[in-house]
Amino acid sequence: MTSDTATTDLMGDVGQSKRFLNRRRRETGLGYLMLAPSLLIFSVFVFYPFFKNFYLGFFRTPPFPGLPARYVGLDQFREVLTSDYFTNSFRVTIVFALLTVPAGIILGLLLAMVANQRLRGIGAYRTIFSSTVATSVAVASVIFGTLLNPQVGLLPWLGLTTNPAILENPKYALFAVAVTTIWQNLGLSFIVMSSGLQAIPDEIIEATEVDGARPWTRFWRVTLPLLSPTVFFAFVVGSIVAFQTFGQIDLLTQGGPIDKTNVLTYAIYKALRDQNEGKAAVLAVALFGVTLLLTTAQMRILERRVHYGN
Amino acid sequence: MATEFVGSISKPAVPIIDLVVSEEDRVAIAKRHRRRRTSIAIRYVFLTFLAAIILFPIYITIVNSLLTPLQIAARPPFFFPTKPTWGAYSDAWNAGHMSLYLMNSVIVTVLIVTGQIVTATCAAYAFAFLEFPLKRTLFIIFLATLMVPFEVTVITNLTTVVNLGWYNSYAGLAAPFMATGFGAFLLRQAFLGVPRDLRDAAALDGYGHWRFMVRVAVPLARPAMAALAVFSFLGAWNQYLWPLIVTKDSRYRTLQIGLRQLRATSLDQVNVTFAGVVIAALPLIILLVIFQKQLVRGLTAGAVKG
Known part of the structure; x- marks a missing residue:
């Protein structure tokens, strides 16, 4: 409530309060009008499809197009979620997140620490360290896909080769996709960690220098605790992004070999491509559940250890 | 010293x-x-x-x-283009349709960024400056959209866009992203920092809410606006899954999907693929160099406590 409407209220003048009511009504109308475009988009493209997933999951898509979908209740949920296909996909998604998120944060932090010193020309290094932020998933994937190609790629020539080729190798394919992802995200990770480091007041670092704390102690006892909100943020957002990985998989491995890189989003895409909406919907519900669980758990566990100052 | x-x-x-x-x-x-x-x-x-x-x-x-396919396959490899050939670039640009893909990406990105800024500004203004019933609930609904990954909604969105007749069109590529819960939240925080007295003074001068928003609130929230612009630009530019499933030919394919097509061509044109990658990455590299400061701010919005 704005201050002038409050004064009108105190005056208790009937004519004025009628005007006040009118204005109030106008403000309500304007408020809804301003929210309307966003709410329209959200209803059509976020909430409706979100709830529709549960509905679609109750119907089994017929084997031939044209036949009506059959209502099967929770059967399809049970069937898909207990299948080996889903269990594998779920495990691959978790392993992928574990391979990419912590490594991305640690490398970004390392680069940020190294670049956070007063040296001539450090600006150029900063630009280089953040440069991969200009690469998209597709750019990074095509670069690495070609570099790893057994016929024309440079990495096999440098001795980085397996039999069968890395991207067709059940043992290493996911790892190769993870390395591509870490490289592509490195610039972003560096930028986020750097801004976290720069937000730490210089006086605190200088004070510990005067106290004679060794660099290693200083890092563990001072820098890292003060940086923990940034690390926490990077961890939560990074995990969510990792669970939505799609482009790298599509460009590098198409979910193969033998489903070893078939992350949840790719499984959804494949079900959708096969026009199996029911299965795709169940997988989408699972993806949402996992994301929600994960973020809530991370909030609960990590937030307690995060140092927020004041 | x-x-x-x-x-x-x-x-x-x-x-x-x-x-x-x-x-x-x-x-x-x-x-x-x-x-x-x-x-x-x-x-x-x-x-x-x-x-x-x-x-x-x-x-x-x-x-x-800048090498020929034969030079690329040569062992030991070339680490420096001794006789650079630029043919791969014109091949990627013309025969590889990269010019078309680039234009499509620019159009879709401009649509999405403009749309997000307009809808988020309006919504944030309502949340920050206006009083109306259910405001709290509506704000929570906005935040709830952040919990739903786009991949979860993709199945029905495809059906919706097909039914609207927007399959394989700019409208279909942009429509689902014209609003942003994150952007509304970011701008609301910025608007809350605008002194209340300014609104009262502007009201005395006869400024309505729209005029106050455009003339006072938006200019004061410029850093947050820039951050949102950068954030939604990168999001729109780098999209992959949605443009992949909602387009069917090169007329509406974006750069990212164009690269997928280019890579699919045979290995004896691998130099064209590399040229395509450079073309696809160049716009962002140029922007990175020019707008480094805004970019950093946009990417770290929310990461570090204000």
């Missing part, structure tokens, strides 16, 4: 200092000085080493885009 001072006292020609600094001290200082210089050299070596690793994939991509 500190080094200059140390340097001046280590000069033996200054007698008055000689009284204070003993011979052993001078040796120790010189030693420390030398060690410092070595440590700086080591730091540069380390920095350069890291930079080289990070840049290597980009460097080799540029080199390969």
